[in-house]
Amino acid sequence: MTDLKEAVNKVSKRLAARESKRQRLSSAVRRIGNQNFRIGGKTQDRLINEVARVPVTGRFAGVDGGLLSRSFHGIDLIVTRAVGVIFDYKEGTLAGSSNLHADLKVIDVESGGPGELVLLAGLSRMEAELDIALQTLEHQPDYLLMDGPLYPHPSTRVAKASHAKTYRTIIRKYDLLVRRSRATGCRLVGVVEDSRSRYFSNLLCEVIIPNLPPEVRASFPEVQTFRDTVLLYDTLAHRQRTFIFKLKEVPDVAYGKDIYAFYIKTAPHDRPIRVELVTDHPQEDGETTASAILGLSTFSTYGIPSVIIEADARAKLSEPYMDYIERMMGRTTPLLMRLRREGRPI
Amino acid sequence: MPVGKVISTQDSPSPTFFAFAIAKGGKVHKDQFIKVKTEEGTMLAMVDNIIKTNRYYARAETVVDAENLEGLFPVEDWEFLIGQATPIGVLADNLVRRPTLPPSPGEGVEEMEPGLLARFLGFKPNGINLGQVIHHEVPVRLSLTRMFQKHVAILAMSGAGKSYLTAVLLEELLSRQQKDGRVATVVFDVHGEYAAFAEKPPADCQDFSNRAVAVRQIRIPAASLSAGEIALFLPGMTPVQQMELNEVVRSMEGSRYTFKELAEVVQGSKIKPQTKAALSRGLMNLHMTGLFGSEEQLTAKREGEKAETYRLRDLLVPGQALIFDLSGHIDTKRKQIIALWAAKQIFRLRRQAEIPPVIMFVEEAHNFIPEGVSRELAPAKSIFRTIAREGRKFLCSLVVISQRPIKLDTTVLSQCNTHIIMRITNPYDKDHIGKGSEGITVRTLNSLTTLQVGEALITGEAVRCPIFMRVRLRTSWEKKATDMETDAVAYENSMARESKKLEAVNDAFL
Structure with missing residues (x-):
């Protein structure tokens, strides 16, 4: 027990030191928040910006997917379900709503291990979400909000080699979605929660800090060691956003050079979210989108826009679904036997 | 008609309880009977309670915190009704059995057809018709026996x-x-x-x-009462007095008499004077009530x-x-x-x-x-x-x-x-009923305070399970009592009429 206490104490001390550093950095960033920066050729922004909260009007769609996976002795099962929700707002008040549900998909695969199963499950959910997003687009929303980034997560890029066909299909569907949304004038927006990215920190280090006077530069040690949302937790106040920045070119997708993002604090007691959009007019679209996203957020401790919350709630799959499917299949074969680690006798 | 589906909760479905999600637009009420298929046959159950849920309002902090919850979210889409039901029997091969297996989660819950409900509750076509089962078009026709x-x-x-x-x-x-x-x-x-x-x-x-x-x-024939029963009407009678009275009553067996006549016999007997006086006084008091005579006589008079x-x-x-x-x-x-x-x-x-x-x-x-x-x-x-x-x-x-x-x-x-229990609000009475009535659950008992006038709970031998019913309309003549306002107005009117009459008499006299 003493060993455990010591171990925990050590971690606590490290955390305290790191938190103190984070707070100092946060203050330093706030101090330069009013300064204007030109990042890339298309944006002209302050580091930290107020977002105008206006009552939302228009058709907003949100897409999210639910996912379950379970490994058996001989096969693995993946269950996905994607949902699109469409809310019509008039002056900040919901005037109507509808939903699009994709059929529950049950997929059996033989993965090489837990890592591959996670990858395959992620790809399956992504495909389901893209399918329902394309259907949702047909209902001509003004905004289509996706839960997550607007491209395959970097961790899934390994599939390019191992599951090339699936990966290609997903890329094709992403391209199609972006093309269609641009053609219909719908703003396609990626809402990234719990991001581990360091886009902002990197830009700070690479572009902004080097342009600061030397005495100020010293206030930003180890900025890159912090994730963006950790650093920005109290750097941004409620209803503030960062500058709109361009992401480094995202490979594989046709629109990889046109993806812009910003962080916004939509709830006073929640971490900021990253908002991505594919646009030719990042400054204008970014500002409008930031207002809209803020207008769709109402909770003080949960800063996700309403359509994503609703889509998530409708798409969520709980374990009893998998139990039910397992029961339906029966267990007449060793292929469907539970793993031993899940059925220890004691 | 389907009204919902059985859901799985931590401790249900079981043979004694299950919950079901009520379909949108499904009309289910508390105290309604429903049915669901089980491996044993058709399970019949009574809805004990109905709960409304809404995940948007499930967390107090969210409800208090949200600036514009109703404005931004389709909150009403998430309102669901959960019925909680107590199984009361399983109908199989025309017999009602005790349920020993639960219904399966996902099984459809249906409304109970009137015929099936009447059969299950044991109603008879020629039974005593008290009214209608609440929430069902089923007359309550109870077997006389x-x-x-x-x-x-x-x-x-x-x-x-x-x-x-x-x-x-x-x-x-x-x-x-x-x-x-x-x-x-x-x-x-x-x-x-x-x-x-x-x-x-x-x-x-x-x-x-x-x-x-x-x-x-x-008019009760005095001779039909034993000394013991007479003693019941005369509080304070001593055992000695009762014994003496018993002797006198026995001696008069086979004859008709009034209590006055019995008092006279007591007076003429050899009983101790003190006892004699007390007995005579008591018997005369009974005689004076006018309830007793030598002959049995029940007098009826229609208006x-x-x-x-x-x-x-x-x-x-x-x-x-x-x-x-x-x-x-x-x-x-x-x-x-x-x-x-x-x-x-x-x-x-x-x-x-x-x-x-x-x-x-x-x-x-x-x-x-x-x-x-x-x-x-x-x-x-x-x-x-x-x-x-x-x-x-x-x-x-x-x-x-x-x-x-x-x-x-x-x-x-x-x-x-x-x-047959109707509205009861007194907590002691309610508690007493709960202890003494067969098959009443705590929820049923609590419903007693919310019963409307004319609604009743029947429990026990006459019915297979407790049922709530609405009493049918009377066909007989109900001499309605007047209300206070009407009676007060009528009184003042009559007094005014009397007063006018008196004035008229006075005027005529003068």
């Missing part, structure tokens, strides 16, 4: 509709056909509420006057008609009601004496099969059969207790009606195997 053989208790607070229900019961008993089995009915009518059965009603009411007699005066006298035996006829209208007797003791004598005679006659099966209604039963009160203060209690215990064998049934169940004799109440 199952309902009355083991006695009935009608319990409710004042104004809940006890008398109305009793009148409906009387209508049913008096309307039965010979082929369906008719009984003699006796009512101890404390407030004169049922005497209207014996009167010619207005044209829009059903006429029961040829099937009911309301007795307002009674506008001549009084007629009967013997008790003549009024205990199949399909007819004998109503003891006790409203004219202010003194509780007089009511007790009449009830004691009549009940005793009726039970005796029934034991000897000299009268048809009989049902006795005892209004304000807690006054006749009180809990924890001595025989002297409640002389009729012992005979009603006897009937409650032994009446079943002789088809001599009791219907005890009370607004204070907690004050009702526990022995009698426990012998009443069918309880």
